[in-house]
Amino acid sequence: MKKNNSTFLKLNTLVAALMTATAVQAAPVYDQDGKTVEFNVEGMAGVFSTEENYNGVDDGGNFWQEGYLKGDLVGRNATGSGTVYGGLGVIALGTGGDGDAGGYTSGDESELKIENAFIGWQSSNGVFDLSVGRQQFTLGDGFIIAGDAISLGDMGIPGIDVDRGGAYYLAGQKSFDRTAVLKIDPEGPVRGDLFWLQSDNPYHQDTELGGVNLEWVDDAKGALGLSYMSVLDVDKGTAFGIWDQRDGMDIISLRGQGSMGVENLFLSFEYVNESGGDTAVKNDANAWYVEGGWTFADLPWSPTLNYRHGKFSGDDSSTANNEAFDPLFFGFTRGFGTWFQGEVASNYAGPANSGNDVDRIEVTLQPRDDLTVGLQYWDFGKDADAADLAGSEVDLYVLWSINDNVVFSPMLGYYKPDGADVIANQSNDDGNLYLQAVLMYFY
Incomplete structure (x- = not known):
C-alpha cells in the first residue's frame, strides 16, 4: 500500500482542528443598532478505502483521508x-x-485560501437582493449548477496543473470566483434570478456564463x-481541454419538484437542452430525469421508497454535431445521489452524468429522530x-446527528463493473468494496 507520511500528518492536523471546532460554540460577534456580525463554521473530515482503483494498473486499492475547515x-x-x-471566509483543505x-489527488495536497468574499444589498421590502463577489450559487435542484465544487489535486501529469487543494470527495470549495446575482421575489408565487458566474477552477477551464431563471412556487404543491x-x-486548451466545446453553448432547463399537495408524496423532474456554440462542431445534447417517492408515515421507522430514472446523451459519431451532454457545475444538494450518482461510479469509476442512462432505487428508514439509514441500488x-462505463452499485449509509452541530456518516458500498472501458480502467472485472466514514460539523 502506498504511503505519504508528511501529508498524513498535515491531514491529522486539519482533522484535529475540526474536532476542536466541534467543542466550541460559535456566537454572534456583534449585534447592536441593526448591525450584526456572525461567525459561521463548517468542516468535514473523512477516511476512505477501496479494494480497486481506476488508474489502469492492477495494483490494489487505495486508502486515503480528506478534510476541510x-x-x-x-x-x-x-x-x-x-x-x-x-461575507468573508477562508478554507483549509487537503488530502x-x-x-x-x-x-484525481495524489495524497500530497493541502491549501489555505479565501473561499467567500462578497457584498450585497436587500431592499427593505425584500423584493430585490443584489450581491457581487466570490460566493456560491445553486440553480434549482443543483442538476446543472450547484456551486463550483470539483476540487482536484496534484495528478502528476506533466504540463497539466489542475491542483485546487484536493479534498476531492468532500468538495468543500463551492464558491464561484466572481459573480453578480440579482434575486427578485415579489409578493405572489413568481420569483426570479439574473446571474453572471465566473469560475477560476482549472478543471472547468475558467468557464464564464450568464443566465436568467424564473420560478413559480407554491408552498403546498x-x-x-x-x-x-x-x-x-x-479558457480553451487549458487543463485537460475537455470543456472547449462548451464555449458559446446555450442551455435551457425546465424542472419541477414537490408533492402536488399530496401528503407523503415526492415528485421531481428536470429536462436540460444544450445547443449551438462557437466551435466548428455544434452542440446538440440533452439530459433528463424523473423521480418519485412515497413515505409510509404510518409504518414503524417511516420508510421511504424512491425511484429515479435519468438519461444523459452521449455523442453519436454518425452526425456532424456533438451530442455528449456537458454536466456543467452539478454537485451535492439534497442527499446522497444528487447529483453525484453512485459513490464509486460518479466519483471514481464513471460515468459522471454524460453518455449514460441510470436507474436508482432507494429505501430510507428513520429508527430515531436523530438517525437515518439508507440503502441505494x-x-x-x-x-x-x-x-462503455456500464456497471451496478449498492450503497448502504447512515446519518447520525450526534447533536445540533455534528453529524457522523459511515458508508459501505459495493461496485461491479460491466462495461469494457471501466473494466479496462480498473484492470479487472472484480467487485470493488468501498468504505468511508465522514464527520461533519456545521454552525
Whole structure:
C-alpha cells in the first residue's frame, strides 16, 4: 500500500482542528443598532478505502483521508432603504494517504485560501437582493449548477496543473470566483434570478456564463422552474481541454419538484437542452430525469421508497454535431445521489452524468429522530457512442446527528463493473468494496 507520511500528518492536523471546532460554540460577534456580525463554521473530515482503483494498473486499492475547515464572517447593516450585507471566509483543505481511487489527488495536497468574499444589498421590502463577489450559487435542484465544487489535486501529469487543494470527495470549495446575482421575489408565487458566474477552477477551464431563471412556487404543491443561460467564455486548451466545446453553448432547463399537495408524496423532474456554440462542431445534447417517492408515515421507522430514472446523451459519431451532454457545475444538494450518482461510479469509476442512462432505487428508514439509514441500488448503462462505463452499485449509509452541530456518516458500498472501458480502467472485472466514514460539523 502506498504511503505519504508528511501529508498524513498535515491531514491529522486539519482533522484535529475540526474536532476542536466541534467543542466550541460559535456566537454572534456583534449585534447592536441593526448591525450584526456572525461567525459561521463548517468542516468535514473523512477516511476512505477501496479494494480497486481506476488508474489502469492492477495494483490494489487505495486508502486515503480528506478534510476541510471553513470559517466565515457575515455582517449585516439595516438601513431605511434596505440592508447592506457582506461575507468573508477562508478554507483549509487537503488530502492524505494514497490519494483517491480515481487518481484525481495524489495524497500530497493541502491549501489555505479565501473561499467567500462578497457584498450585497436587500431592499427593505425584500423584493430585490443584489450581491457581487466570490460566493456560491445553486440553480434549482443543483442538476446543472450547484456551486463550483470539483476540487482536484496534484495528478502528476506533466504540463497539466489542475491542483485546487484536493479534498476531492468532500468538495468543500463551492464558491464561484466572481459573480453578480440579482434575486427578485415579489409578493405572489413568481420569483426570479439574473446571474453572471465566473469560475477560476482549472478543471472547468475558467468557464464564464450568464443566465436568467424564473420560478413559480407554491408552498403546498411545489415549484416549477425555467432557466436560460449561455456560456460566455472558456479558457480553451487549458487543463485537460475537455470543456472547449462548451464555449458559446446555450442551455435551457425546465424542472419541477414537490408533492402536488399530496401528503407523503415526492415528485421531481428536470429536462436540460444544450445547443449551438462557437466551435466548428455544434452542440446538440440533452439530459433528463424523473423521480418519485412515497413515505409510509404510518409504518414503524417511516420508510421511504424512491425511484429515479435519468438519461444523459452521449455523442453519436454518425452526425456532424456533438451530442455528449456537458454536466456543467452539478454537485451535492439534497442527499446522497444528487447529483453525484453512485459513490464509486460518479466519483471514481464513471460515468459522471454524460453518455449514460441510470436507474436508482432507494429505501430510507428513520429508527430515531436523530438517525437515518439508507440503502441505494444503482444500474448504469451507456448511451450512443459514449465510453462503455456500464456497471451496478449498492450503497448502504447512515446519518447520525450526534447533536445540533455534528453529524457522523459511515458508508459501505459495493461496485461491479460491466462495461469494457471501466473494466479496462480498473484492470479487472472484480467487485470493488468501498468504505468511508465522514464527520461533519456545521454552525
